[in-house]
Amino acid sequence: MQLTASNLACTRGGRQVFSGLNFSVSAGEALVVTGRNGAGKSSLLRLIAGLICISAGELALSKGEDDAGIPERSHYLGHQDALKPSLSVGENLQFWADYLGGRHRDIDAALNAVDLMSLAGLPAAYLSAGQRRRLSIARLVAVKRPLWLLDEPTSALDIQSQKRLAELMRDHLASGGLIVAAAHGPIGLERARELMLEPT
Numbered sequence: 001m002q003l004t005a006s007n008l009a010c011t012r013g014g015r016q017v018f019s020g021l022n023f024s025v026s027a028g029e030a031l032v033v034t035g036r037n038g039a040g041k042s043s044l045l046r047l048i049a050g051l052i053c054i055s056a057g058e059l060a061l062s063k064g065e066d067d068a069g070i071p072e073r074s075h076y077l078g079h080q081d082a083l084k085p086s087l088s089v090g091e092n093l094q095f096w097a098d099y100l101g102g103r104h105r106d107i108d109a110a111l112n113a114v115d116l117m118s119l120a121g122l123p124a125a126y127l128s129a130g131q132r133r134r135l136s137i138a139r140l141v142a143v144k145r146p147l148w149l150l151d152e153p154t155s156a157l158d159i160q161s162q163k164r165l166a167e168l169m170r171d172h173l174a175s176g177g178l179i180v181a182a183a184h185g186p187i188g189l190e191r192a193r194e195l196m197l198e199p200t
Helices: 041-048 089-100 106-113 129-142 159-174
Strands: 002-012 015-026 030-034 056-062 074-077 147-151 178-182 193-196
Touching (some): 015 041, 041 074, 041 147, 074 129, 089 106, 089 129
Parallel strands (some): 030 178, 030 193, 074 147
Antiparallel strands (some): 002 015, 002 056
């Protein structure tokens, strides 16, 4: 499987964020997108996820399900942790697993993977910022999708949680997954390639 961008361009609010962007990411590879604020890192991830429109160029994910588009084969982890405060930790993850097509038996394993099993019955409103981030990361584990789009994935995570995330990312890559991550610093993947965006 390979994600390929050819002469990709993005325009938002009448401003061209980037143009002429070319890259490819193959199974087992991670691409870390870097650059100053406003360079288009988040916009690129949102574009790949299908949340904003491509202004020009092409984006393709080869060797997958023919009837599934890139968004249906991707996990997008943005700045906002999309949680319902009144639902418990377990109920939030179950909601997303049902919505994204996961299996019920994957919920406990996903909560254990991010060390939140002991808080499964706690309303999400009581979670700290780091715990909320870990619950969002649990979606990546609960529902298997080949492409992970991660925007500042280590945000709000303590050192131990960052190590746990790095292990999950390495496992995903080892199983043939792909990762495109936007970051201002290291995310724990030593062999990741870098794509630097420059503001236009």
